[in-house]
Amino acid sequence: MRSWKQLKSELLQNKAVKEEYERLTPRYKAISQLIYARIQKGLTQKELAEKIGTKQSAIARLESGNINPSLGFLEKIAEVLGYKLNISFSK
Numbered sequence: 001m002r003s004w005k006q007l008k009s010e011l012l013q014n015k016a017v018k019e020e021y022e023r024l025t026p027r028y029k030a031i032s033q034l035i036y037a038r039i040q041k042g043l044t045q046k047e048l049a050e051k052i053g054t055k056q057s058a059i060a061r062l063e064s065g066n067i068n069p070s071l072g073f074l075e076k077i078a079e080v081l082g083y084k085l086n087i088s089f090s091k
Helices: 004-011 015-040 045-052 056-064 071-081
Strands: none
Touching: 015 056, 015 071, 045 056, 045 071
């Protein structure tokens, strides 16, 4: 059985897969940071949702990458978690 590292390495040899992986990397890094911050704060998805005035399912969709959240939504989450939202563009 192949390890995740081996499989990832094999998949990334395909140019189309590599391009899509690189395109999605920032999104999934942000999601990972959000999940980490929520857990560090000791909040469940439901508790976070209640604090920002939404439903648990909205947080679940965000954390799974199934929605494109508004900046306002992300700002509310950052504030509740004790963070400041920073967005930048780079080349």
